Amino acid sequence: MEKILTKKSFSKWVKKLESYKIYAPVKNDDLWNYEIIDIPESIQLDYPNTVLSPKTIIFPQREIFLEFKASNEEGLEVKEILPEEKPAVIFGVRPCDAIALTLTDNVFKGDFEDPYYWKRRNQTILIGLTCNIPPSFDCFCLSVDGSPHSKDGLDILMTDLGDKYYIESLTKKGNQLINLAKDCFEEPKVTDKKDLEEIHANSEKQIKRQIKDIKKIPKKLKGMFDTPFWDKESLSCIQCGICTYLCPTCHCFDINDEVASSAPLKGKRVRTWDNCQFPDFTMHSSGHNPRPDKSSRLRQRILHKFQYFVELYENFQCVGCGRCISKCPVGIDIIEVLDKVRDYGS
């Protein structure tokens, strides 16, 4: 379904979606992040990209798995705590972040489906926004099979045509949202379609950074496990968690018991994000650590994203959003590292 929505009518549409929790990017001081919107008129879609991707809404940094407490009958009682039933709509999702969710989907399904992830995933509708201009100087989505107007993983794609949006609905859920507010929309004219195609074509030309011959990289990495390359590349890494926590495709987590009272026993089992760059991520109880230094940890990050994930799911575990490059405290540039990998040894 393709429609036109004037910018004036945008908040009218949002008002019709009152049965959903509405998320949109909000600016606080100078920082953009997704927040729940109470006032539809306040939604601003003219923004670069959020610091934390929409992954945070579907796979939050902290969620409760279960509650436990001492009981008289069987000694212990365990109660499952599933996410609440509240359908949500996220506006302003950049195409790279939507593709990222289709990548993390691979991890959370399979033989053991993750009920917490899927409960949120299935009740969330993603409305994307074409990147007419790249949100960041470090964007490189084209190199990793993405694009600034990709529809992959989205329910609706909105493109800003100036005073109106071109609406492309891609799924049943997307159609449902449009049908809730039929009179807000108009039919697109031929000129609108032409404008759309021009904007989409232009958007690709503006992505300046790229990784040439990225297809060569998984095979190259396979032979680079035992080389001193990683020692050199990781010299300036300070072992924080910024690259992995901000990455829309990273999914590592930890499970911990948080005890409110030990006698009588009462507490929660909680999942939190975790980070392969932290020194104790792979540390055994005995103290043995298979990845004892930052060289092996950087190697794990690059190999996981550009070799292991490809071997498992035939996709790079990277969408080219550029957050890790812009926010790395010491300027470690994943594009530069991959260029060096591709040219290593020649």
Place this chain on the structure above:
Amino acid sequence: MVNVEDIKKEAIRILKEGKVKYIIGYKKSTNGSMSVPAFIESSEDVENLIWDPTCVYNLTRFLVDEKRRKAREKNPDERPVGIIVKGCDSRAIIVLLQEKFINRDDVYILGISCETTGVLDEKKLSKKLNGKKAEKVEYDEKNNFAITTADGKIKVPADEILAERCLECRANFPAINDVLFGEKVERKSDKPFESLEKIESLSKEKRWSFWKEQLDKCIRCYACRSVCPMCYCDECVVDTINFAVTADTTAEEKAQRIKWVEKSPATSENFVYHLVRAIHLAGRCIDCGECERVCPMDIPLRFLNKKMEKEAKELFDYDAGFDPDQPSLVSCFKDEDPEDFIR
């Protein structure tokens, strides 16, 4: 003005003469105008050295890495490491010397004076350029920065994009050094803690809600801790119970360790982490501003640590990082120390 060729000449000299193992300096990044840390081992690498207002990083942090690396090696190279430092960075080296974490002959200090300006704040720069990308930023004649973009070169008064701490600078050039580049221009601030006033003037309730709003943003990436040269503890208050375990640690010892802070980024845990870190830095923080610069959520961490710096000064007349022979704040006392809490 500091001439980078002089720095390069000195770097080549000390490398050729084998005086240092390698030099930690700044080089251009591959994705913009900001510099990045460089580890220079050969004369060829020296060509990459730069000095301009984007040399923001406090490289002292890498001296902690160096010490850990040496401890793991069987026959370590005992030569010093060369390091390029600004005035504020050198105060960090002095604190490490005060605490006897490193020895004076572990470092060969190439000090650079900020003269009348300082280094820039990346966020202020990007605001000034209104979305345009900076390709290069250079020192210009007194008190100006020259910014090159795709549209050409513009000159901007340095004060408009200087890092906040530069506006309150108390150490314009490294007093401790093996060689100094640039002129010793005094740029002492009259009111070194002025930036704290706007928070100090808030009521207790408003201060609580200010900090709650800020610390609720924290995603516990620990970049603030990782970048700080003074956070060098082998095991930190937030680390897991199994951290710093050897083959001899018994199961009981591991089981009895207390988990002080949960991994969850809840308000209570974030507060404990940040406040404990600030207290552990009392009398040690030298305001290099790195913690605030690296925070991806823009939390104004400098205020927390600067407040502790002010307390140290007002209560104990203590200034960290100026005198290598001075003991650390918490390991000494003076007869004049306040006693009004003793009843």
Place this chain on the structure above:
Amino acid sequence: MDHNVYIPKLAKIIEIKEEVGGSRPIKSFRTHFINKNDFSHRCGQSAMISVLGKGESMISISSSPFVKDYLQFSILKMGRVTTALHEMQVGNVIGIRGPYGNGFPIEEWKGKNLVFIGGGIGLAPIWSVLNTALGKREDYGDLMLIYGARTSKDLVFNDELKDLKKKITVFLSVDVEEEGWKEFVGFVPQNVTDKKPSPKNSITVTCGPPIMIKFVIKALKDLGFEDEQIYTTVENKMKCGIGKCGRCNIGKHYVCKDGPVYSWAQLKNLPQEY
């Protein structure tokens, strides 16, 4: 709640046996699910044992799949969760979720001679596959166990070993001379070289400390065993147990899900990072 992979099923501890005392104690726990369920496992699989309030630990199931009344876990006291387990009494309740892992491909070994080589607590995962083979004795050739520990007090399943000697060939060892010890003195790999198991139509399964495995594999190769004939188990730090938390991977494999059982032919091609 029954289908939620992260929710442990509650089980009561019905029997506790102290296998090894001293500073590195090992206890065997037999557990019985409180509510009836269809838990069934293959030999070599593990389960995530929960001590609610402390955490979880992935422990191999040492009872064979033929035993339906209980699950047996033999646990070395190592850290927070295992210390809490060692302090428990019969009647205490723990959580179990699983079974996880690929298990031993014992169906492929029909008709072959099986050589089991274990060190210390490494006998626990071997115990399940050894007893599975004994449970269908006619399906397999000769069975041999080569097992050792630091001292005779550190040998697990001591009582059962005496019974086992009547059924199959068992060679035991201790690391250093001990009063009253009449069998081999030396490390387990040295005992392997000494006893010379034949590679003809054989499969070996070896479990123990990583350094022991390294030298056992060398000793086996010197005796003519091929990489495909040597099986071992790998361990890594685990949290979810189902290949999602990203922690236990070796290359593209998640040890909790794709392992922990590997043949040396597979393992030598993976990054040596475990």
